[in-house]
Amino acid sequence: MLTKSLAAAAIRAASRVPARRWCVLFLFCVTLGIASAPSDALAQSYRFGSVSVTGNERVSTGTVLSYAGIGRGQTVSAAELNDAYQRILASGLFESVDLEPRGGTLVINVVEFPTVNRVSFEGNRRLKDEDLVALVQSRPRYVFSPSKAEADAQLIAEAYSQTGRITARVTPRIIRLSQNRVDLVFEIFEGGNTEIERVSFVGNKVYSDSRLRRVVDSKQAGLLRQLIRKDTYNDERLQADQRILTDFYFSRGYVDFRITSVNAELARERDGYFVTFNVQEGQQFKFGQITTTSEIPEADAAEFQAALRIRPGVVYSPVLVENSIARMERLAIKKGINFLRVEPRITRDERNLALDVDFVLTRGPRIFVERIDIEGNTTTLDRVIRRQFKVVEGDPFNPREIRESAERIRALGYFGSADVNAREGSRPDQVVVDVNVDETTTGSLSLGGTYSTASGFGLAASFRENNFLGRGQQLNFSISGADSDKNYGLSFAEPAFLGRDVKFDFVLGYRETDNNFAAYDTETINAGFGLTFPIAERSTLNVNYGIKQTDITPSGALGGVISAEATEGAVLASWLGYEYSFDSRLTGLNPNAGVLLSFGQDFAGVGGSAKYILTKAEAIAQTKILNEEVTLRATFQGGAINPIDNFSTRVTDRFLIRNSSMRGFEPDGLGPREIDVATNGASVNDALGGKYFATAQFEAEFPLGLPAEYGLSGGLFYDVGTVWGLDGASNVAAGNVIVNDGPDLRHVVGISIFWDTPVGPLRFNWSHALRKETFDKEQKFDLTISTDF
Known part of the structure; x- marks a missing residue:
């Protein structure tokens, strides 16, 4: 009432003042009204004898009231009513919310979000539906959430971006159905591949751009861009390229090599990347003095020095150092010296560009392998993975050997990923080695054609399984037929025969030739088996038995020599053999x-x-x-x-x-x-x-x-x-x-x-x-x- 009286007085006063003062008085009245309005709104309060909820079908009334937080008979302000509105809306359960005071009753009107009946994808060809279903969070029979649908669309777009399609667009759409249900459809425009137009290097002097391009996995788009997928831009591949490039230089003695930056610039048309590696090569170092120092009385430094293969003047490589350490540790195990550790201490000789390496034999901590736990192998037997370890439960723990075992597991090719980690066991001097693998496909069926100037065109089919029955065995069956040469072959290999480092092979074959270069045809049936085992670090020996039957059939005018040989009919040969191999x-x-x-x-x-x-x-x-x-x-x-x-x-x-x-x-x-x-x-x-x-x-x-x-x-x-x-x-x-x-x-x-x-x-x-x-x-x-x- 005070405010209204002041306003009336101001109006009466305005009628008695000159016109030039009217504006001043008008502004005064407006300011007075604005200043007084919030006080009235904030001062307004409500007390409701009852609270009712309308429009809810799936969500219970109690759930809505719990979000509102307004009790019966409770005095609330307008601000508290607004807070209740925000809490109900933030629950994500309702499409719209309305709070309406009706005397002593507060009526909460809600419109529930619909239920997702089905999630589907349209326009996707590069990524399959099952891959996208596993990616999105929206699910059938769950409440539809616009924010979640937008987030899912972003996840799909990022997945396409990882495949090089950064122009992909994903739009979520809903199709309303009866009973407050919707079909959620993601409309996908895949766009084209964003290729790498150029891979260049800055700062390289020793190796040319063309040589380094052959090192990295990322390739430039070329004539075969429709078939070669490594020319598609991929962040993960670019990260791997940096590691590959660093290893390339390190293995060639450039120990100061650094990648200062990697720039990937997108073309203005957004259809290609220009990738630049900025590198610092440094100088190439070679091995200098190679010495061995023993801090363990039972380890003779001279004996371990004699086991080394690297010599001064050889280009430095971390791989050679690792191999030398592994060789020394194997010698220690052979001599019964447990817990021996080899620490390479490297000294730089800047003047001669050499690295002096002193292999120090020290005593490592007394830690034992408590057990090896293997998980994730649904097909591959445990023993296939365990035989990649040179240690068993109870052996001294050697971190280097565990890392090498992990590499051997990955090299099998049976798993999409393989993680090997060591953690503390039941006691501080015990460790548990955890092996977590993810199985992948190991079999392949191929159909194709062959061509050679000798045999002409032909068809070829083969089936290969590298992990037969999960036992790590290889099984291969092949058929090839050309104009003048037909081959059928079956082979089987057990890489760990009787659980030892011995490979067992069995082969069975049939060959029929319709010789275009001679007036006779041949037919050969053969079978054989063999054992291959290592006899040194780089040498293997194979012992085998084979049997073969050959037959010669004339197909034209023959001379006396082969005619006489053909009359002998089928000849059987049976032999024992061996083969020695050395590979450096x-x-x-x-x-x-x-x-x-x-x-x-x-x-x-x-x-x-x-x-x-x-x-x-x-x-x-x-x-x-x-x-x-x-x-x-x-x-x-x-x-x-x-x-x-x-x-x-x-x-x-x-x-x-x-x-x-x-x-x-x-x-x-x-x-x-x-x-x-x-x-x-x-x-x-x-x-x-x-x-x-x-x-x-x-x-x-x-x-x-x-x-x-x-x-x-x-x-x-x-x-x-x-x-x-x-x-x-x-x-x-x-x-x-x-x-x-x-x-x-x-x-x-x-x-x-x-x-x-x-x-x-x-x-x-x-x-x-x-x-x-x-x-x-x-x-x-x-x-x-x-x-x-």
């Missing part, structure tokens, strides 16, 4: 070089009619030069078959040089031949093979200056070799003659194009024979599947 590619001192050596013999005559000694040897050496831009490779092969007890070898026993041993000639295109002199080989021209062969291949592979993502590189090669030697010429038909039975060398040069395609690495060879014999059959072009050394 993974454990050698030089990461850019390696050697693979093998030597084996088969002694036939353990049953069957064939009696001979078959000897084969192979040596492959590879190195990289010019900052690893150029790869040099040399391959030497040789073999001999020596008959026993007057056994006469057949063409199926003797050596017929193929393209893998020497390029530039057709299969069976060089070596001893029987020809019809009268027709100059027109009617009879049989490749007889030889008892001996020797080849040497030298090649260089180098970049062509094209973007690395094209997968194209070039090569040059030089091959030299021969095959010679026969049991005799007594079966030569009249008028025919055997030619080229001596060890005359053939020389071939050529160029190659390597193409790393998504369907496999292809190799195109163009060759020219510098020296050949008259009746050799040259092949100037060849297409093969490239193999890595």
